Amino acid sequence: MLSRITHLLPLELKAILERLPAQVQEQLEEIRIREGRPLEIGMGGQSRFAANDGTLLTQAGGAYKPTADLCRKLLERMTNYSLYAMEEELRRGFITVAGGHRVGLAGRTILDNGSVRGIREIGAFNIRIAREVPGSAAPLMPKLLDRSRKTVRSTLVLAPPQQGKTTLVRDIARSVSYGLWGGGDAASWPGRKVAIVDERSELAACVRGIPTFDIGPRSDVMDACPKAEGMMMLLRSMSPDVIIADEIGRPEDGEAIREASHAGVSVIATAHAYDAEDARGRPVLRSLLEEGAFSLIVELRRTPSGIMHRVLTAEACVRGWAAREPTAVVPRLAEDAAPLFSGLMRGDAMC
């Protein structure tokens, strides 16, 4: 995994990371660089500090500390020596580089009328290595099918950060687009037109408008576009069967999803939430689920043996909520409808 991003790193940092054990290099998920503080490595959901000779430490003492010069070089390389061309990215706090890797930034913000206009004096970087895991959605696909319409059902994927949401929906996009429905009577169904709104350039990792990940032959991508607007644009212009969006949560996203679901388009979206119960606390997600804009919820959970998923119907979930409201009259429906953990996705680590 390391080899995918070495061209972005200053020589000194590259040398240290290349001294890491091969297995660690392969599992690398995050590289966290903070000026004057220990170099941190994230892999397999764990965090370690890296020393100058490439050994991994659990304690910060003795770890390599990046210098100001190194951070400056790193920033230059991440921004292609052109911070001025990245104003929108700085406002959002991260840069997506070729290959779909996301570099989060932290520093001192510049305010303009009370809202963040950018970041200057950037002192911390979090490089998240993107990876595609073709086939990671395969165990899940049969559970998402809408047999009457020969397509997928509207699905909301829920998980905390770093559990593999983006990787999963990317593979769902690929599967739907190729028509890989997961066998059975669905094997003969044709692929469907997929429209992807890729606000963070993570799903398709477009470089100059061309996706670098395999997202299927029938997929169109609106790159770096605000989700709500992008969904409406694609809905009107590309006649999609399925719309895919990452990390929804704002009221305008909800509006666009409602629009799409009433237009007969399946929507597959991800959101940050620990589980369905957690999503209830987020007004936009809650109202979308209550209105039936999504028919399925998928929860992802990373375990040492791989990534687990759990599929539940939105209807059952909403009924479960209602059951626990003080005025509810159906007390035990929640248990009846709750499916079990099923399917073990062996995609190793995903981001």
Add this chain to the structure above:
Amino acid sequence: MLKLFGALLILFAGTMLGFQQAARFAARPRQLRQTAHALQRLETEIGYGHTPLPEALTRTSAFVPAPLNRMLALASEGLASDEGLSFRESWERAVREIWGATAMRSNEQAVLIRLGSTLGISDREDQLKHLKLALIQLKAEEDSAREDQARYETMWKSLGVLIAVLLVILMV
């Protein structure tokens, strides 16, 4: 006969020397102006085009005459190489490498090198300010270079001949 030949040789050499010096005085304001044009173009690329710096340098280098085009191209190539240079290092190396081929002096070299330490690492507004500042400084140098040109260009032209004549007279 031989004496006459030698005297002619000295006269020729002196004249050439004078003309060469004069040419340097004429070239300096011209090159300063060209540098300013290059920076103005860079300003447009950064300010309106949002062009990434390596590409902006390459594009600009196509529009400026030698030897400045080489400076911009070298700076851009340094970034693409795998030596791990920062922009400041690559830029400074390019400036120093072509400096001998220009008629410009250390003042304007300092202006360019200072500019190199700010390019690419701040927001658009800040970049434009730094470029403006460099342009103003170059303009001031250009003005003084023009004064020098008016003062010394013709002087050196005749001085070369006159020194040669003096040498010939002393030797004869």
